[in-house]
Amino acid sequence: MSHEPLALADALASFEALWSPRIVTRVNDYDVRVAKVHGEHVWHAHDDTDEFFLVLEGELRISLREPDGERTVVLPRGAVFTVPRGTEHRPSAPSGAAILMFEPTGTSTVGDRHEAVPAHVDATTGHVLGS
Amino acid sequence: MSHEPLALADALASFEALWSPRIVTRVNDYDVRVAKVHGEHVWHAHDDTDEFFLVLEGELRISLREPDGERTVVLPRGAVFTVPRGTEHRPSAPSGAAILMFEPTGTSTVGDRHEAVPAHVDATTGHVLGS
Numbered sequence: 001m002s003h004e005p006l007a008l009a010d011a012l013a014s015f016e017a018l019w020s021p022r023i024v025t026r027v028n029d030y031d032v033r034v035a036k037v038h039g040e041h042v043w044h045a046h047d048d049t050d051e052f053f054l055v056l057e058g059e060l061r062i063s064l065r066e067p068d069g070e071r072t073v074v075l076p077r078g079a080v081f082t083v084p085r086g087t088e089h090r091p092s093a094p095s096g097a098a099i100l101m102f103e104p105t106g107t108s109t110v111g112d113r114h115e116a117v118p119a120h121v122d123a124t125t126g127h128v129l130g131s
Numbered sequence: 132m133s134h135e136p137l138a139l140a141d142a143l144a145s146f147e148a149l150w151s152p153r154i155v156t157r158v159n160d161y162d163v164r165v166a167k168v169h170g171e172h173v174w175h176a177h178d179d180t181d182e183f184f185l186v187l188e189g190e191l192r193i194s195l196r197e198p199d200g201e202r203t204v205v206l207p208r209g210a211v212f213t214v215p216r217g218t219e220h221r222p223s224a225p226s227g228a229a230i231l232m233f234e235p236t237g238t239s240t241v242g243d244r245h246e247a248v249p250a251h252v253d254a255t256t257g258h259v260l261g262s
Contacts, residue, residue, distance in 0.1 A: 005210045008185075025213045027183040027233050030161065032211065052158040054139075054231075073136050080163065081136040082156045100185075102158055102233055 008034060008056060011129055012098050020122035021101060021109060022129045031105050033126045038096040042121050044111035045088045051103050054080045058097030063090045088113075139165060139187060142260055143229050151253035152232065152240060153260045162236050164257050169227040173252050175242035176219045182234050185211045189228030194221045219244075 011024050011034050019041055021033035037060065053060060055075045062081060063072045065088040075081055083089045091099075110123045117123050142155050142165055150172055152164035168191065184191060186206045193212060194203045196219040206212055214220045222230075241254045248254050 003215075005204050005206045005212045007207070008209050008211060025183065025211055027181045027213055028216075028235070030233070032183060032213075032233070050158045052156065052163060075136045076138070078140055079136045079138050080156055082158055082163075084134075085159075102161070102163070104159070 006129075008100065012036065012056070014130060017122065019109070019120060020124065021126045023126040024100075024129055026105065027102075029105050030102060031107070031126055033101045033103070034098065035101065036096070036098050037091065037093045039094070039120065040092040041090055042110060042115045042117055043088055043090045044114035045086055046083075046103075046107060047086055047112040049104050049107055050085050051083045051089075051107070052080065052101060053083070053091075054078075054100040054102075056098040056100055058093060058095060060097045060099055061092045061094070063092065064088070137260075139231065143167065143187070145261060148253065150240070150251060151255065152257045154257045155231075155260055157236065158233075160236050161233055162238070162257055164232045164234070165229065166232070167227070167229050168222065168224045170225070170251065171223040172221055173241060173246045173248055174219055174221045175245035176217055177214075177234075177238060178217055178243045180235050180238055181216050182214045182220075182238070183211065183232060184214070184222075185209075185231040187229040187231055189224060189226060191228045191230055192223045192225075194223065195219070 021035040023031045025032045055077050060075045061072050106125050152166040154162045156163045186208050191206045192203050
């Protein structure tokens with residue numbers, strides 16, 4: 001990892017792939033990742049970790065299956081939300097968005113349990129920026 | 132912690148204190164904190180953890196004492212930087228800034244080793260938002 005400050009705008013400008021996070025820095029055994037997103041991700045759950053989202057550009061929606069039923073939270077630019085471990089969720093962005101995530105290194109984009117992964121979703125633990 | 136999205140602008144508008152982080156959400160045993168800063172913090176080091184910074188508004192500088200000498204990195208709005216564990220550092224913001232940090236819950240703002248803490252620096256492990 002570089003030991004210089006990194007502009008998130010430059011990081012986002014360095015790739016085009018959707019739903020394919022890039023790791024911008026590490027904090028202990030956690031990754032800070034950024035991703036460009038558009039359309040729907042897949043329903044999935046992380047059994048052993050929470051997952052943090054910050055919206056950098058656009059609007060992100062996260063559908064959640066909770067004990068009381070299903071709901072969708074809407075995150076405009078500059079909003080944050082943490083999906084609790086074990087909660088099935090499906091991010092989506094009908095008009096596109098850029099997001100920052102914070103989660104343990106090795107966390108898969110499709111979690112430990114998931115629907116069939118469509119071709120437009122990258123099942124990955126994050127890519128090194130610039131690769 | 133609320134289980135609704137939180138606008139960071141609203142979180143920042145809810146307090147005035149400088150160098151006094153508010154915890155906006157938790158991710159496993161980590162805090163996401165925001166702070167308003169202006170002027171100089173204090174030289175300090177966290178022996179057991181890295182510390183992540185994202186600049187939300189303004190410009191943050193972080194002076195670092197590294198094996199090869201001292202340097203200062205400059206983070207404009209939208210830039211990120213991780214201070215490695217054990218590295219003495221001193222954040223400053225001559226013109227003021229708003230920042231977001233990730234670090235383990237319980238991490239002190241003045242680290243495990245620090246200079247005398249001046250009155251304008253809040254030695255804290257973070258305050259609950261709204262308190």
